[in-house]
Amino acid sequence: MSKLILPTLLILVVCFVFLSIRILFKKNGRFPNTHVSGSKAMRDRGIHCAQSQDFEMRHKKRGVAEFKK
Numbered sequence: 763m764s765k766l767i768l769p770t771l772l773i774l775v776v777c778f779v780f781l782s783i784r785i786l787f788k789k790n791g792r793f794p795n796t797h798v799s800g801s802k803a804m805r806d807r808g809i810h811c812a813q814s815q816d817f818e819m820r821h822k823k824r825g826v827a828e829f830k831k
Contacts (some may be wrong), residue, residue, distance in 0.1 A: 785791040791816040798804050810818070 785793060798809065799814060804810075
């Protein structure tokens with residue numbers, strides 16, 4: 763059992779280091795923003811994530827025509 767734990771931990775540490783190289787060694791390094799609103803091309807097209815669109819619709823001021831329905 764202990765023969766398996768040590769190599770497993772070593773593999774996990776190596777993977778963590780490889781995944782975090784950019785964050786650890788770059789000045790002001792951050793995790794990449796993979797959210798839909800984090801993409802400039804999506805923002806330019808007016809595409810938002812479902813949560814943002816839902817929030818906007820819930821907090822949008824309703825016009826007179828919507829109250830008549």
